[in-house]
Amino acid sequence: MSDTGTGRAPATRRPVTIVCDSSVPITRAEAASLGCVVVSMHYLVDGVRHAERYEGENEEYDALFRNAKILSTEAVFQSAFHDEFRRVLDRGSDVLCITMSSRLSGTYRSAVDARKQLLGEGVAVERIVVVDSWTTSGGLDFMVRRARRLVTGGATLGEATAELERTRALQGIAFTVPRLDVLRRSGRLGAMRRAVAGKLDRYLIMVLDKGGIRDTDVAHGMGATVRALVRQVPEGARKGLLVVSSYGDSAAADALVDCVHRMLPKATVEKRDGGPVVSLHLGVGSVSLAWDVPEGAK
Structure with missing residues (x-):
């Protein structure tokens, strides 16, 4: 036990759950081992809405695309992030949300708006952080893994966020x-x-x-x-x-x-x-x- 200079034991640090959008190419088992919750983006094929899932669970989507007439995608909605953040918070964890680049998708904005909504509902400001990864796909995979190493190594949520934002331009x-x-x-x-x-x-x-x-x-x-x-x-x-x-x-x-x-x-x-x-x-x-x-x- 470290000495805080107050004569009292330091407060127990809360665990950190990583929340990420589904552009990260990881399997369900890898997500579980990383303490990462993946929130689905969606794609529409001739008006039929499909949820993007973990790697290996999206079947032969390219064949589906070849036979389609109208194709489009949807960023993660604010409500989806809000509900996932709330579930994580209610389990006693803080939230470190990492999204694909804000210059490629509206997903980052949805996560930021969900955080603002929860702060308005009384959640403490230090309990949710949203990071724009500046990347996607394999680059996002690297960031999620770095985040878990930082947190496991003892970094606070604020320290992990600062390091992710410092190194995102280097990968x-x-x-x-x-x-x-x-x-x-x-x-x-x-x-x-x-x-x-x-x-x-x-x-x-x-x-x-x-x-x-x-x-x-x-x-x-x-x-x-x-x-x-x-x-x-x-x-x-x-x-x-x-x-x-x-x-x-x-x-x-x-x-x-x-x-x-x-x-x-x-x-x-x-x-x-x-x-x-x-x-x-x-x-x-x-x-x-x-x-x-x-x-x-x-």
């Missing part, structure tokens, strides 16, 4: 898409890249920069594309874990895993399913490569 994710229709309609492509995108067998290499999409290169052919993705990994992350996310059935994902093994033989590679919601944002057949905070980064 990274690069990706490419087979077709740029979705990104073109969103207005996220610059004029030069829009012109390049129309050329046969050209692939745009993009990264998330503080949560927003930034293009970094153009590659010709699949071989050059996966090599360009691997080159995005900084030197200090080339011996650690890398996460390849496949968005639906993607031959590029297998090619990217093979390329990582060849170019970065000291790295460990995990292949994950990126899930239906991000697949609809990027397009089935897209692929991403995520890395954790590089060794030695400050």
Whole structure:
């Protein structure tokens, strides 16, 4: 027992439950081991609403997409976060909510609004924190795992939050898409890249920069594309874990895993399913490569 200087024992620290949206590519068992509750985003196929679930539980969604006429997605609603936060609080835990980038989805805003609602209902301000991850898919997986390590290592909720916000710009994710229709309609492509995108067998290499999409290169052919993705990994992350996310059935994902093994033989590679919601944002057949905070980064 430590001495607090008050003559009394320190207050017992409450446990922390991580709450995350379903763009994180983890299984139900992994979520349980991480003390992480996953809140579903939704996607609509010809007007039928589907909940995105844990990795491995979304069936063959890409085949469903191919036969559909109208496709759309929904961010997590404020009410869903409110109810999940309330359940966690009622069990005696504090809430550390980590969402996909606010520049990609309205999910972060929903979580912030749910927190405000609960504060208005009398919940203490220090019991719920919402963090914008600036990432998604494999990058979000890294953040959830870092959060659990921090909390297990003794960090307070405030300390864990500060460290997550400090390191989120140091980890990274690069990706490419087979077709740029979705990104073109969103207005996220610059004029030069829009012109390049129309050329046969050209692939745009993009990264998330503080949560927003930034293009970094153009590659010709699949071989050059996966090599360009691997080159995005900084030197200090080339011996650690890398996460390849496949968005639906993607031959590029297998090619990217093979390329990582060849170019970065000291790295460990995990292949994950990126899930239906991000697949609809990027397009089935897209692929991403995520890395954790590089060794030695400050």
